[in-house]
Amino acid sequence: MISKVSRRGFILTATAAFTVLSSPAFALTDAQAKTLVDKAVNDINKVIASGKPLSSMIRDFEKIFSKYADVNVIARSALGPDARSLSSSQSRAYTTAFQGYIARKYGKRFNEFVGGKIEVKGVRKVKSFHEVQAVARLRGQSPFAVNFLVSDKSGSSKFFDLIIEGISLRLSEKAEIGAMLDRRKGDINGLIADLKKAG
Incomplete structure (x- = not known):
């Protein structure tokens, strides 16, 4: 991967992570990207409707995040x-501490989603990745966009960013980290210790 970036002449370390994410996807299709997000959203909706206590929902969300997100790419990009x-x-x-931190931070928002759901609406190719567009419908609130950016650059189809109401999870977490x-x-090592308690 490093040699690939080097061949393309990208020498600024600040843009290296973005370059990795933006290099051409292999054979990922719109349908495959949508199928991945359909499965992720179905799993999320099941957790929302489960009636479980928040601590259990957070554990379930971490499993979903681990299964469908490119955690390593997101974590390294954030750092x-x-x-x-x-x-x-x-x-x-x-990476393990970051995964737990994300699960706690975003899993806590499940309380806002109880009684609501996420609906996948469509998909489009954007440069070298696919954007799967979804809408979150919460009780008593106006619907808002939740878009998944999907690539197979790491060898399997995963989402490498989540855009919630126009805000990138990956970029906002880069600022936080x-x-x-x-x-x-x-x-x-101090950061890792903090991440284990954060969220």
């Missing part, structure tokens, strides 16, 4: 250039 300096053990620990790392003065 930015510092991801390149991680040891293999740090990388595993950071960057701020957390700054508070730790660049200490990756």
Whole structure:
């Protein structure tokens, strides 16, 4: 992957993660991207309608996130250039901590979705990935857009970003993780410890 980026002449570390995400998808079709999101949304809707306590819903959401999202790409993108300096053990620990953090942070929003659901509406090819468009319908609120950006660049179809009301999960978390790392003065192990409790 590094040599591929190098061949294309992208030398700015700030754009490296975006370059990886934006390189051409292999043979992913609109139908395959939509099928992935249909399954993810179906699983999410089941959790919303389950009546489980929030702690159980968060655990279920983490499983869904792990299954359908490209967690490694999202996690490394959120960390930015510092991801390149991680040891293999740090990388595993950071990715696991990031996954749990995302599950807690976004899983807590399930309370807002109880009695509502997410509906997949369509899909379109955007440059090198596919955008699957969905709508969240919550009780007492106006519907809002939830779009999944899907690629098979990592070897299997996964969503690498979630756009909620126009806000990118990946980019907003990059700002959050960057701020957390700054508070730790660049200490990756300190960041990992914080992520295990955050969300």
